[in-house]
Amino acid sequence: MTQTETMPMGMFERWLTLWVALAMGAGLLIGNVAPGLVSAVAGAEVASINLVVAVLIWAMVYPMMVNVDLSAVAGVARQPRGLLITLAVNWLIKPFSMAALAILFFQHVFAPWIDPQDAQGYIAGLILLGAAPCTAMVFVWSQLARGDATYTLVQVSVNDLIMVVAFAPLVAFLLGVTQIVVPWQTLVLATLLYVLLPLLAGLATRRWLGSPSAIQTFCARIRPFSIIGLVATVAILFGLQGQVIVQQPLVIALIAVPIVIQSYGIFALAFGAAYALRVPHRIAAPCALIGTSNFFELAVAVAISLFGLNSGAALATVVGVLVEVPVMLSLVALANRTRRTFDRAAV
DSSP: OOGGGGOOOOHHHHTHHHHHHHHHHHHHHHHHHOHHHHHHHHTOEETTEEHHHHHHHHHHHHHHHTTOOGGGGGGGGGOHHHHHHHHHIIIIIHHHHHHHHHHHIIIIITGGGSOHHHHHHHHHHHHHHHTSBOSSHHHHHHHHTTOOHHHHHHHHHHHHHHHHHHHHHHHHHHHHHTTOOOOHHHHHHHHIIIIIHHHHHHHHHHHHHOSHHHHHHHHHHHHHHHHHHHHHHHHHHHHHTHHHHHHOTHHHHHHHHHHHHHHHHHHHHHHHHHHHTTOOHHHHHHHHHHHHSBOHHHHHHHHHHHHOTTSHHHHHHHHHHHHHHHHHHHHHHHHHHTHHHHHHHHO
16 A cells, blocks of 8 residues: 555644634734734845745645655556556646636736736746645545556656656746736746755655555655644735735635636546546546646745745645636546546446
């Protein structure tokens, strides 16, 4: 039995949307009652990296990277079609479709209600979400859809390796296409700090722990820190955005629109491709879910590094967190309902 098969969806993950919503409310309250506290946190920066947020992001990302098992990559030969679909969706389709939807809605459809400068920030945040494929929560989605845990681990491991070299250039290209100034030095630094170093730390931890049972126990113990870090970061972001959100509550709903459309569209594309290629359901389900879900922890961290804690980009990535769980649970339910039909076609 693999590590991912024995890690059920815990209280923190199951109620993630509730925790994020409570953190938003707490942030708004703190931002209006004690703005000096939030400003002090925002001022703790070195080389465009906020030190408080950096610690919280590491609390989010490191537990996920401990799940990455490079030795599992060799298993891709068993079912290459599932991995090829995932990679094509994650790196050739999803970032570009998200950028296109962001431009469509915030430069055209929603233009009458959004300040042009704010719109650019929201577009940047959505691009960051689209360019960061899911790393950790996909293990939960895969388990709920009764997916192949080992193959899911392969997909995540390969995605993380590609992310180390592809994330920064892809984000820079898409931001450049939308005419958003890209601080390359900060982007590369953020990628190293929030992708490469946590990945190396996770691999070192696995090597130090040694046995699968020790790794599983360690992951179970540190997993809550990931959600705690996320909730604390959300509270800080909404503390800084408090006045804007109170004055413009509609903006949260507007940001959610392209995210929801993207999620259901990408799932339909990936799941449909897997069905057409007769990929077994136990692989097809996580294949589509990993392409739909986002590595929102990375998107939040990079948005803060590039554009600041109180930016529209940071706000957009946090809305992505709020939308993620209910959307993904609905897609898991859809995947489960199609299992018999799917597997009959895959024979």
